[in-house]
Amino acid sequence: MEKLEQLYEGKAKKVFATENPELLIVSYKDDATAFNGLKKGTISGKGVINNRMSNFLMGKLLEPKGVATHFVEELNDRETVVKKVQIVPLEVIIRNISAGSFAKRYGVEEGIVFDEPTIEFSYKNDDLGDPLLNTYHALALKLATKEEIETIKSMAFQVNDALKAYFKTLGIDLVDFKLEFGRLSDGTIVLADEISPDTCRLWDDKTHEKLDKDRFRRDLGGVEDAYQEVMRRLMGE
Numbered sequence: 745m746e747k748l749e750q751l752y753e754g755k756a757k758k759v760f761a762t763e764n765p766e767l768l769i770v771s772y773k774d775d776a777t778a779f780n781g782l783k784k785g786t787i788s789g790k791g792v793i794n795n796r797m798s799n800f801l802m803g804k805l806l807e808p809k810g811v812a813t814h815f816v817e818e819l820n821d822r823e824t825v826v827k828k829v830q831i832v833p834l835e836v837i838i839r840n841i842s843a844g845s846f847a848k849r850y851g852v853e854e855g856i857v858f859d860e861p862t863i864e865f866s867y868k869n870d871d872l873g874d875p876l877l878n879t880y881h882a883l884a885l886k887l888a889t890k891e892e893i894e895t896i897k898s899m900a901f902q903v904n905d906a907l908k909a910y911f912k913t914l915g916i917d918l919v920d921f922k923l924e925f926g927r928l929s930d931g932t933i934v935l936a937d938e939i940s941p942d943t944c945r946l947w948d949d950k951t952h953e954k955l956d957k958d959r960f961r962r963d964l965g966g967v968e969d970a971y972q973e974v975m976r977r978l979m980g981e
């Protein structure tokens with residue numbers, strides 16, 4: 745499959761048309777941003793890791809468990825064929841352990857293990873800084889239908905169950921993560937975007953060392969090594 749014209753360039757990926765109107769090619773970059781693009785940098789090798797990790801988790805872990813995703817075929821280290829979707833403009837965040845904006849918003853320390861996972865939604869809108877909203881707001885803004893929101897919620901918890909158990913076998917606690925969903929041309933909701941150290945908080949379950957983009961966001965150093973370590977545990981390399 746060949747890349748045709750570039751349709752879109754985001755903060756971490758480029759998207760290209762293909763000869764098939766139902767399929768796109770995504771190309772993962774090493775560019776990293778944080779705080780809605782305010783902080784910019786490069787994480788060398790990140791594009792390769794995020795591409796391969798996301799494809800592995802969607803294609804080998806989630807699809808076999810019945811979670812529909814946009815993943816079609818990995819073309820090479822940085823490029824993947826995905827189903828064309830209309831992205832639902834909601835960032836869906838699941839949390840198992842307190843961290844990040846949750847800890848800040850509610851004035852609690854990081855590292856509190858929840859009895860049950862939490863779910864929250866943000867309106868995917870960079871100009872507004874992705875404001876938090878609830879499902880009533882999402883309905884009022886016509887971002888998704890009631891049925892779509894129910895589907896998205898149940899898929900997100902299913903993804904959490906699968907990912908959390910799988911990362912645990914690698915000695916990693918899945919602290920929290922962000923998902924995006926899309927609609928196929930027939931309206932079917934599928935998991936889209938990526939699952940990577942950019943979009944998940946991953947802590948070593950013994951040392952609690954951070955193995956994710958927080959090393960970049962918080963200037964902790966060892967960013968590349970952390971991404972490599974996740975890749976090594978996941979794919980044995």
Ligand code: TMP
Nearest residue numbers: 843844845846920921922942943944945
């Ligand atoms: P938060 O604690 O900053 O709200 O982040 C929750 C999770 O969502 C964390 O794993 C990082 C991920 N995330 C993104 O993937 N993109 C974003 O723009 C933000 C703010 C968070």
